Amino acid sequence: MELIKLVSLGVGAALLCNVATAGLPHTFRNGEVADANHVNENFQALDRRIGSLESAASSTGSGSTQQTHHPYTRNAIATNIGDVITINGAEFVIVGHPFIDFKDNSRHILKFPVGTCQGADFFCTGSVKAHSLNTYHAFEPPAQQFTIDGYPAMVSLFENRTYSAVAHRNSSTNQYEHRYRVTDSLSASISLGIGDTTVLVGIPHALFRIDRQAQTLVVTDDADYRDEIDWAAVEGHAINFNELHKFFDYISVVDVPAP
Numbered sequence: 001m002e003l004i005k006l007v008s009l010g011v012g013a014a015l016l017c018n019v020a021t022a023g024l025p026h027t028f029r030n031g032e033v034a035d036a037n038h039v040n041e042n043f044q045a046l047d048r049r050i051g052s053l054e055s056a057a058s059s060t061g062s063g064s065t066q067q068t069h070h071p072y073t074r075n076a077i078a079t080n081i082g083d084v085i086t087i088n089g090a091e092f093v094i095v096g097h098p099f100i101d102f103k104d105n106s107r108h109i110l111k112f113p114v115g116t117c118q119g120a121d122f123f124c125t126g127s128v129k130a131h132s133l134n135t136y137h138a139f140e141p142p143a144q145q146f147t148i149d150g151y152p153a154m155v156s157l158f159e160n161r162t163y164s165a166v167a168h169r170n171s172s173t174n175q176y177e178h179r180y181r182v183t184d185s186l187s188a189s190i191s192l193g194i195g196d197t198t199v200l201v202g203i204p205h206a207l208f209r210i211d212r213q214a215q216t217l218v219v220t221d222d223a224d225y226r227d228e229i230d231w232a233a234v235e236g237h238a239i240n241f242n243e244l245h246k247f248f249d250y251i252s253v254v255d256v257p258a259p
Contacts, residue, residue: 097133132164149253
């Protein structure tokens, strides 16, 4: 029985029997077509019951403290950009977001569902709600690992790129337009290991220089943003580390003697 997979090793067979025969919100007759929501509610009730049994077994010293597992096998559903789908009673549109890999500038499209606009909604300008796709990568700058006054230090630097379909008010017409925007930003910090303590210092954004500014384009309401992106303009760009290194030079650790 598949339910056995939900129970950690060490929980007795008696517990399994109790779970299988526990009262559920819904019952079904042989041959009846079960409502998907009712089936889901039954599984949720079983999951809660199993969790409480495992917790009780663990607190009495029996059973296992392993985390409950929820088996899942992906059932891929083919869609096209612009398709309207329904999940749990809510309506979504399949959108296509272009993005570029930070390493080799390879180009890709990510398709995923976005909620549709229902009635008056500030975040809507067409049929699709405002939304974004966030990408980032951890960049390894020069001198990533070094020491400051004898203490180990490490720099964490992330380049972030956000692809957004946003609502924008046109000051001339006082109407909201659907716009597609690509923005780059950097986030960085330096961490020092002092004994058992890690000290984290944020690095000001003013030290970063990014070649490309955000681009904003008015888009059509077709949920396909490939036509709105200038692929070449989004490709990787150089980051200047000179100012970052100067920032490191000013950091120091002063050891205060015990009284």
